Amino acid sequence: MTTSKEQETIQQQFKERMDEDELMNCMRCGFCLPACPTYVESGYKEEHSPRGRLALMKAVIDGDIELDKDVENSLDMCLGCRACEPVCPAGVNYGHLLEEARDTIHQNKKHSLLVQTTRKSAFYGLFPHQNRMRSLTGFLSFYQRSGLQKAFHKTKLNHLLPENLSSIEKVLPKVPTRKEMKDRPSYVPAVSTAKKRVAFFHGCLMDTMFRQTNDATIQLLKLAGCEIVIPQDQACCGALHAHSGEKDGAKELAKRNIIAFEKLKADYIITNAGGCGAFLIDYDHLLKDDSEWADRAKQFTECIKDISSILVELDFHKRSLHLQEQIITYQDSCHLLNVMKTSNEPRILLKAIDNVEYREMEKADSCCGSAGIYNIVETEMSMKILDSKMVNVKETQAVTIVTANPGCLLQMKLGIEREGLSDSIRAVHIVDLLLEATNSK
Amino acid sequence: MITTEIKEALIHLVGTENYDDSKVSKLVYSYDATPQYQSMPAAVVAPRNKEEVAEIVKLCNTHYIPIIPRGSGTNLCAGTCPTEGGIVLLFKHFNSILEIDEENLTVTVEPGVITLDMIKAVEAKGLFYPPDPSSMKISTIGGNINENSGGLRGLKYGVTRDYVLALEVVLPSGEIIHTGGKLAKDVAGYDLTRLFVGAEGTLGIVTQATLKLVPMPAFKMTMLALYHDLESAANSVSKIIANKIIPTTLEFLDQATLKVVEEYAQIGLPTDVSAVLLIEQDGPMEVVQEDMKKLASICQQEQAVSVNVAESEEEADSLRTARRSALSAMARLKPTTILEDATVPRSEIAKMVVSINEIADKYEVNICTFGHAGDGNLHPTCLTDARDEEEIKRVEKAFEDIFIRAVELGGTITGEHGVGMMKAPYLHLKLGDAGINAMQAIKQSLDPNNIMNPAKIFAKDTRKRVVVTK
Numbered sequence: 001m002t003t004s005k006e007q008e009t010i011q012q013q014f015k016e017r018m019d020e021d022e023l024m025n026c027m028r029c030g031f032c033l034p035a036c037p038t039y040v041e042s043g044y045k046e047e048h049s050p051r052g053r054l055a056l057m058k059a060v061i062d063g064d065i066e067l068d069k070d071v072e073n074s075l076d077m078c079l080g081c082r083a084c085e086p087v088c089p090a091g092v093n094y095g096h097l098l099e100e101a102r103d104t105i106h107q108n109k110k111h112s113l114l115v116q117t118t119r120k121s122a123f124y125g126l127f128p129h130q131n132r133m134r135s136l137t138g139f140l141s142f143y144q145r146s147g148l149q150k151a152f153h154k155t156k157l158n159h160l161l162p163e164n165l166s167s168i169e170k171v172l173p174k175v176p177t178r179k180e181m182k183d184r185p186s187y188v189p190a191v192s193t194a195k196k197r198v199a200f201f202h203g204c205l206m207d208t209m210f211r212q213t214n215d216a217t218i219q220l221l222k223l224a225g226c227e228i229v230i231p232q233d234q235a236c237c238g239a240l241h242a243h244s245g246e247k248d249g250a251k252e253l254a255k256r257n258i259i260a261f262e263k264l265k266a267d268y269i270i271t272n273a274g275g276c277g278a279f280l281i282d283y284d285h286l287l288k289d290d291s292e293w294a295d296r297a298k299q300f301t302e303c304i305k306d307i308s309s310i311l312v313e314l315d316f317h318k319r320s321l322h323l324q325e326q327i328i329t330y331q332d333s334c335h336l337l338n339v340m341k342t343s344n345e346p347r348i349l350l351k352a353i354d355n356v357e358y359r360e361m362e363k364a365d366s367c368c369g370s371a372g373i374y375n376i377v378e379t380e381m382s383m384k385i386l387d388s389k390m391v392n393v394k395e396t397q398a399v400t401i402v403t404a405n406p407g408c409l410l411q412m413k414l415g416i417e418r419e420g421l422s423d424s425i426r427a428v429h430i431v432d433l434l435l436e437a438t439n440s441k
Numbered sequence: 442m443i444t445t446e447i448k449e450a451l452i453h454l455v456g457t458e459n460y461d462d463s464k465v466s467k468l469v470y471s472y473d474a475t476p477q478y479q480s481m482p483a484a485v486v487a488p489r490n491k492e493e494v495a496e497i498v499k500l501c502n503t504h505y506i507p508i509i510p511r512g513s514g515t516n517l518c519a520g521t522c523p524t525e526g527g528i529v530l531l532f533k534h535f536n537s538i539l540e541i542d543e544e545n546l547t548v549t550v551e552p553g554v555i556t557l558d559m560i561k562a563v564e565a566k567g568l569f570y571p572p573d574p575s576s577m578k579i580s581t582i583g584g585n586i587n588e589n590s591g592g593l594r595g596l597k598y599g600v601t602r603d604y605v606l607a608l609e610v611v612l613p614s615g616e617i618i619h620t621g622g623k624l625a626k627d628v629a630g631y632d633l634t635r636l637f638v639g640a641e642g643t644l645g646i647v648t649q650a651t652l653k654l655v656p657m658p659a660f661k662m663t664m665l666a667l668y669h670d671l672e673s674a675a676n677s678v679s680k681i682i683a684n685k686i687i688p689t690t691l692e693f694l695d696q697a698t699l700k701v702v703e704e705y706a707q708i709g710l711p712t713d714v715s716a717v718l719l720i721e722q723d724g725p726m727e728v729v730q731e732d733m734k735k736l737a738s739i740c741q742q743e744q745a746v747s748v749n750v751a752e753s754e755e756e757a758d759s760l761r762t763a764r765r766s767a768l769s770a771m772a773r774l775k776p777t778t779i780l781e782d783a784t785v786p787r788s789e790i791a792k793m794v795v796s797i798n799e800i801a802d803k804y805e806v807n808i809c810t811f812g813h814a815g816d817g818n819l820h821p822t823c824l825t826d827a828r829d830e831e832e833i834k835r836v837e838k839a840f841e842d843i844f845i846r847a848v849e850l851g852g853t854i855t856g857e858h859g860v861g862m863m864k865a866p867y868l869h870l871k872l873g874d875a876g877i878n879a880m881q882a883i884k885q886s887l888d889p890n891n892i893m894n895p896a897k898i899f900a901k902d903t904r905k906r907v908v909v910t911k
Contacts (some may be wrong), residue, residue, distance in 0.1 A: 023775060024776035024777070024826075024827070025770055025772075025773075026774055027474065027476060028472055028473065028474050028475075028476075028514075028776070029474045029515060029576070030473075030474055030513050030514055030515040030574070030576065030579050031578070031579065033513060033579045034557075034578045035578045043533055044470040044531075044533045046466075046470060046511075046514070047465050047466060047469045049469075054470040055468060055469055055471075055472060056465065056468060056469065059468050065464050065465070065468050066464070068464065068465070070463050070464065070465035072466055073465075074465060089768045089772045089773075090769070090772035090773055090778070091769070091772070091773045146591065257646070360511040364855050391692075435451070
């Protein structure tokens with residue numbers, strides 16, 4: 001329970017921080033409702049819709065409602081997939097409003113000591129430090145390779161984990177060892193004359209747990225005719241921070257990245273994770289009130305491009321690409337689709353692979369329920385969304401589900417595992433599949 | 442208003458999970474899509490079947506508790522805003538398509554079914570349900586029936602009313618009646634089906650409906666005609682109809698709308714154009730192609746500066762962009778978008794648009810007009826800011842003048858959005874006192890305790906207003 005004094009403070013902060021004009025732009029037409037996965041999966045509960053959440057934010061500002069646990073629950077239940085934005089006639093920037101609301105709530109929160117410590121070590125002790133990410137991944141690698149994982153499963157100790165954590169543990173990729181994660185070269189020349197000079201944003205999780213996908217990305221860029229610069233001083237994008245109400249931490253990371261990339265004079269900054277890309281492309285909004293950084297952030301965001309976009313721009317889909325005969329389908333990354341507005345390019349590339357039948361999945365553009373750490377903190381809703389997704393996956397009869405973001409990739413693997421289909425269906429990152437298609441005869 | 446006793450009785454009826462009186466729940470069911478109307482209900486209740494609806498109604502009737510049936514809350518007349526408190530009744534458990542009868546060409550549905558879901562289900566069987574309100578992706582059939590929703594295809598195919606064959610209705614007394622049937626002909630007494638369609642939930646609660654379907658048209662074509670002056674566009678509309686062609690869609694955008702659309706969507710519309718017509722025809726291929734030729738030549742004869750017939754679906758889609766972006770383009774300009782639906786006989790369209798522009802100038806408000814030229818249903822849309830009280834007063838006056846003018850021209854104050862709270866103060870313009878009395882007599886006899894969506898359709902006072910604050 002919060003005291004009335006605390007309520008007053010939080011209402012005041014909402015008033016100061018939330019963009020009221022933006023909230024007023026919502027005309028409550030309801031066009032966002034069918035696009036919202038939590039509205040649909042909750043059985044059409046208005047409090048789990050974007051329109052409902054915006055109405056609640058406004059009500060807090062207007063003093064019509066206290067920020068009680070139900071209001072918080074409504075905001076927590078949001079995936080942040082931003083599928084409501086492209087369908088909004090009034091163009092409400094829902095994602096920005098949500099982030100500001102969550103951050104305001106978080107600033108006023110009294111977390112338990114355990115939660116405080118965990119958050120602090122994750123957001124400030126781990127993600128910003130690539131060497132620590134490597135150490136953690138190295139430990140995971142040791143766990144996977146040393147027989148410890150086998151023993152853990154054999155003794156059924158893994159059953160002590162909550163059901164979905166135990167499944168996630170099973171579907172984690174075989175991660176590289178500490179040794180395999182040695183520094184990359186900071187410059188990779190083009191095969192012949194460089195058509196484009198690109199800088200590669202390698203991400204924190206992508207460069208440790210999904211290192212192989214990053215290696216494949218660099219190879220594809222090279223094959224497509226790019227010279228590649230990979231700044232060593234780049235940082236985590238900050239998306240996890242911002243989405244969890246740690247906005248100041250996100251701003252610091254943004255500044256580090258701007259410094260690392262702006263001096264490279266690259267045509268584009270390439271990402272291979274929709275979640276990171278969408279946050280990078282929003283740096284101008286994140287730093288809009290910081291006069292020293294606003295312009296630099298704007299220039300930075302103008303360079304952000306997803307790997308699939310540059311590949312199509314450089315006609316990679318016109319190369320010869322082969323795979324074994326199979327049906328494949330694509331699950332959009334929400335942030336790649338709704339924020340980076342990239343949806344055709346991955347499909348163009350996949351349809352260009354010989355022998356492969358591309359089948360579009362019903363509601364491919366709807367969130368899979370991964371949403372950062374949502375599948376761990378809001379397990380029940382996440383699994384409902386995933387189970388509905390798997391019905392659509394099975395409908396396509398695809399044996400390969402292609403994704404464009406690490407979170408989506410793990411979630412689809414989890415879906416396959418839950419359905420007991422690990423022997424017949426696989427989930428891959430688009431970059432890994434394209435490299436496979438380039439190499440196979 | 443809801444005592445502990447009543448609350449317990451309701452929970453006993455529908456189960457804990459279907460009764461909600463939390464602050465959050467009351468807040469998110471305090472509004473619909475109508476700007477500036479907001480009012481908290483006492484509770485939100487989701488019955489699971491018609492028997493539960495009947496029991497709830499009986500309970501409310503005994504205790505004089507208002508009931509506001511609500512689908513997805515997309516209506517534009519404050520019809521589902523619980524302005525008198527009471528219970529918001531949800532239909533999330535009434536979401537089944539019960540039967541698609543291919544012999545009688547009917548579909549029987551529960552009221553909570555999403556309009557587009559039903560349209561897709563019947564189209565999968567080669568059948569067609571024509572009413573297509575702009576909100577059909579999320580509106581419910583129950584909402585469409587209660588508001589008698591229209592859409593773009595109204596000119597050729599009619600509106601929701603023309604497709605409702607039978608209804609199951611819970612009366613305010615708690616009795617359940619069945620009107621109509623799967624019948625093309627039925628003159629057994631008063632046409633109660635038509636009475637309940639468009640009654641805005643003020644007479645009873647629809648718990649099931651049987652709707653008429655038609656065969657799916659085989660072919661469709663789309664064209665866009667641009668005009669330098671409004672009269673030429675209006676003349677084209679009249680001449681098209683006089684030539685005995687009834688297009689599926691005959692949509693109109695005025696110059697103010699066009700400017701806004703071009704700024705937003707940048708689709709390359711010439712800026713000196715004063716009016717645009719989007720025309721679509723469906724039917725057998727030969728007929729459609731023949732009609733399209735005639736339509737194009739009529740538009741050219743009437744001084745269209747450009748006539749563009751789409752050769753492919755992609756091209757058709759790009760021609761529809763202007764009309765489709767109209768609302769988005771306008772909604773982005775100002776915080777508050779008030780979308781009205783004054784309607785006139787189609788022969789009076791040009792006069793009405795000219796009058797709307799004069800009225801907008803007179804009150805110095807920003808009004809763009811687009812809409813369904815073929816059936817005379819216009820959408821004068823005011824871009825404003827609800828926080829600017831002085832401007833809102835002028836907006837109210839402008840709309841009052843627009844309603845008066847529409848009725849003068851033989852039209853009506855609302856073509857497809859309904860009266861609700863929003864237009865209740867203007868109903869007398871259309872009906873006169875005797876007309877309102879006749880309607881009130883019906884209301885009084887069916888719902889003597891005035892529990893069914895009270896304060897809608899009939900104004901409580903004579904104060905004229907478009908917008909009220911919460």
